[in-house]
Amino acid sequence: MESIINITTWIVLAAHLLMALVAAWRVWRGENSIARLTALDLASTLTLAVLILISILEQNSIFMDAAIALAALSYLSTVALAKFISDQKVF
């Protein structure tokens, strides 16, 4: 059973890394700024998933702390960038 969990987690991890790469490619080749911003949000969400999977693999909850920090930072940065794009100022 342990080996099944391990193999599934590795496959899922590879799939998430691949999807994060696709999202990063869409950040580079976006149609307009808002589409790039959406792709950036998608990439950071998939990176969050990668951190959660690493915490499953290592059986270590310190990666969950990193995931919480990444979630808070990506939320703030995406909202600030969207506001900057629409208003040309942050505050």
Place this chain on the structure above:
Amino acid sequence: MGNILDIIAVLFMVIGTLFSLIGVIGYIRMPDVYTRLHATGKVSVFGIVFLLIAAIILSPLSLWKGLVLIFFVLLASPSVAHSIASAAYRIGLPLAHPARDDLRGKMEQGDGRDV
């Protein structure tokens, strides 16, 4: 007992990954920003939450951190989607083949103030 929980965790991981995959495919296939936001919202609502449930089942140390992260993700992802959509409508990105657009008249009158 432990075996059944492990099988449930593996199922949750696979279902979450499938939903994330559908979200990324939807991001590539959809024609404009607003419809893409529907697809990417699915990644954070289903993909992350299912992976977190699997993580909670598989490593009991991270129970409370996982619950806090589920709460935060479910609280934050709608406001991210709303802020991106609001910015897109304010800089005037067009909708692709809209069936109807109730907001356009309101914006031209000038009193459709965004939040």
Place this chain on the structure above:
Amino acid sequence: MIRILNISIPLFLVYLALSGNAQPSNLIIGALISVGIALLMPKRDMQFVPLKRLPQFLWAGIRYLFVVGWDVIRGGISTARIVLDPKLPLNPGIITIPSGSKSELGTALSAHSITLSPGELVVAMDDEGTMYTHCLNVDESEKFVAQAQSMRQNLLSKMFE
């Protein structure tokens, strides 16, 4: 007093969940930090639930969570079907949904639950609380959202009246 308790108890619970041990020294440090942050918060008019209505609030809140969870699962499956369809049967548009809620918190919660379910997305909102909602499939969403919104509105008014 009730304002400080209302802010500091959630902060204390989050501190305990993140630090993850329940030794007395950690409990004391967490209580001090959370009360200190609550004292430093600026005084604003916030909407708090009075103590004697707490059971009714919790019961309506749990029912609200189940209603929203069911809507989220339904929206996710229908959006997945649209994405995986080879013809991509989109019928997008922006429709108006009245929130019907007097309080700001009720309006914010109904906008949150509408945006949380894939398939609907609140784009803008005006001063009367009308939500301009982008939908993937206009006809289906309009039919569905009308009944879902009345049910959620009923529960929200039970929570915050």
